Amino acid sequence: MSVVVLGGINMDLVSITPRFPQAGESVVGTRFLTYPGGKGANQAVAAARMGARTAMVGRVGDDIFGPQLLATLESNGIDLSGISVSPGVSSGIAVIDIDESAQNRIIQILGANDTCGPDEARAVTRSLVRASTVLLQLEVSLDLSLQVADDASSQGKRVILDPGPVRPLPEEFYQVCDVITPNETEAQALVGFPVVDPDSAERAARWLVDRGVELAVVKLGDQGAYYATSEGGEFVPPFQVNAVDSVAAGDAFNGALAVALAEGQDIPQAVRTASAAGALAVTKSGAQDSMPTREEVEGLLRAQPRA
DSSP, X not given: XXXXXXXXXXXXXXXXXXXXXXXXXXXXXXXXEEXXXXXXXXXXXXXXXXXXXXXXXXXXXXXXXXXXXXHHHHHTTOEEEEEEEETTOOOEEEEEEEOXXXXXXXXXXXXXXXXXXXXXXXXXXXXXXXXXXXXXXXXXXXXXXXXXXXXXHHXXXXXXXXOOSOOOOOXXXXXXXXXXXXXXXXXXXXXXXXXXXXXXXXXXXXXXXXXXXXXXXXXXXXXXXXXXXXXXXEEEOOOOOOOSXXXXXXHHHHHHHHHHHHTTOOHHHHHHHHHHHHHHHTTSSSSGGXXXXXXXXXXXXXXXXXX
16 A cells, blocks of 8 residues: 655754743753654654555755755655755754653744645645555645645545644635544644543544544544544543653554555554554654554554453
């Protein structure tokens, strides 16, 4: 199976700190790290490590980070023919703080990601000749994402949207997305009420299905996930792991979900597969470095079978 990803390609600048500072406060951190990241690139690596032929479409800047970002994607066997370099622009940057409980706060500078446009739309169209699924996020232009989703949907391809970073979605987006996978914060922004637990996640997932998506999965981090379709829904309990770094867990989830659905797994099993991938991602530091392999995901599914 083949997957094409349109999205952000970032360098993550990561500070590890015992706790987050209050406004106006300085705290002493313990480590500083740089990792290749970006929601799109992370999801491409996740899908590739799950065994999919994967193409990445996006842009990097002509700075010191661009070659590093491309090299990491290439080392994971990802097709880079849809990636361009934007002259005079920095690569996308994510400034990430992580506290001792593995929670994170992120500030994104879109950089070259914000220069994606018609060339990237054409690159996705070329890749869709071979791909069954397109993965989208909101790190590139909303208009571009909507155009690509509409085009892919008209070709009968599966469209999966990770609606982050948070921004309002036009109603027509729900009509051209087959799957939407917000986390709690993103879900709350979309539905307009707090999403903090499985009960509120169920309400949010059903709200999204009512707008037109076939499958809504609300990711609750260490609380698990809730999915809904027009035929019903189910809470998927979390896997038990030792969390180190929660960055990119949702990206691992989405990449694995895309592959599982493309393989023909039924929805309950596909969401469990995705949940296992997300759980494994939090056991390692970094974004793309933490994306699990197919063998690791299958091992966790065997070790913690469905009750």
